[in-house]
Amino acid sequence: MNNNLYETVCGICPHFRQQPVEKVSRWADSYLSLPFISNKDYFRLHKDILTPTTFKVDVDQFTNEIEPYLQKFKHWGDKYWDQNRLGLPLVNITGELDEKNDPSTMPLDEHFSEYQTDIIYHDPDIKEKTEICDLPSLEVLEPLFPYLIRSSILWWDKGAGFSKHIDVFLPATNLRLWGTTKPIDCHFEGFEIPEIEPGRLYVIDTSKPHWGSALFDNTYQFFLSLQLEAFTVIEKNLLPS
Numbered sequence: 001m002n003n004n005l006y007e008t009v010c011g012i013c014p015h016f017r018q019q020p021v022e023k024v025s026r027w028a029d030s031y032l033s034l035p036f037i038s039n040k041d042y043f044r045l046h047k048d049i050l051t052p053t054t055f056k057v058d059v060d061q062f063t064n065e066i067e068p069y070l071q072k073f074k075h076w077g078d079k080y081w082d083q084n085r086l087g088l089p090l091v092n093i094t095g096e097l098d099e100k101n102d103p104s105t106m107p108l109d110e111h112f113s114e115y116q117t118d119i120i121y122h123d124p125d126i127k128e129k130t131e132i133c134d135l136p137s138l139e140v141l142e143p144l145f146p147y148l149i150r151s152s153i154l155w156w157d158k159g160a161g162f163s164k165h166i167d168v169f170l171p172a173t174n175l176r177l178w179g180t181t182k183p184i185d186c187h188f189e190g191f192e193i194p195e196i197e198p199g200r201l202y203v204i205d206t207s208k209p210h211w212g213s214a215l216f217d218n219t220y221q222f223f224l225s226l227q228l229e230a231f232t233v234i235e236k237n238l239l240p241s
């Protein structure tokens with residue numbers, strides 16, 4: 001890995017400097033070998049910060065069906081224990097809900113730093129479905145399931161949230177859909193947010209700095225990453241924003 005690439009990667013993820021250069025090099029090489037989508041195509045889907053889709057989960061039904069799994073939710077990563085944020089995988093490495101050091105229930109850069117040694121994982125490498133995908137309320141997402149990668153259900157209590165960050169760097173190597181069961185105090189730097197409809201899934205432009213927090217206790221969110229092959233399915237299901 002040349003020095004320019006190392007500096008670019010560590011400029012985006014400064015904590016990677018604490019990792020062995022050889023490991024960061026493997027991360028960069030494998031990341032750069034991922035398929036990506038042109039920015040022109042990316043913005044065909046991301047017509048707005050949040051572009052609504054026809055995919056809509058019945059909030060009451062989902063909330064009832066997820067209740068038996070509450071004990072299976074894990075704290076989101078190993079930092080910020082003051083934040084009441086939990087996650088349950090829709091897909092992970094093994095397809096098991098109790099997967100150890102599950103990359104679907106923590107930031108992926110934290111997983112890289114703390115738990116990855118021989119194998120480097122990027123979102124498209126994490127794709128085994130868990131039983132949560134079988135919930136009847138999520139059957140409406142069936143057309144997306146063949147493309148699902150590193151996705152989860154998040155649970156937040158009032159006030160819990162994420163500070164300003166970016167998830168996807170352009171050109172994008174995956175596509176993101178997001179939805180929530182209750183309104184969220186959600187911000188994108190420099191953009192107005194449209195009214196968010198509970199249960200509705202939105203194509204979300206996480207290449208823009210964004211942050212947010214829950215306005216209510218027991219807020220579930222749908223955090224979906226999708227392979228680029230989902231492009232056509234998503235495009236067919238866009239609603240006017």
Ligand SMILES: [Fe+2]
Pocket residue numbers: 162165166167206210
């Ligand atoms: Fe995000």
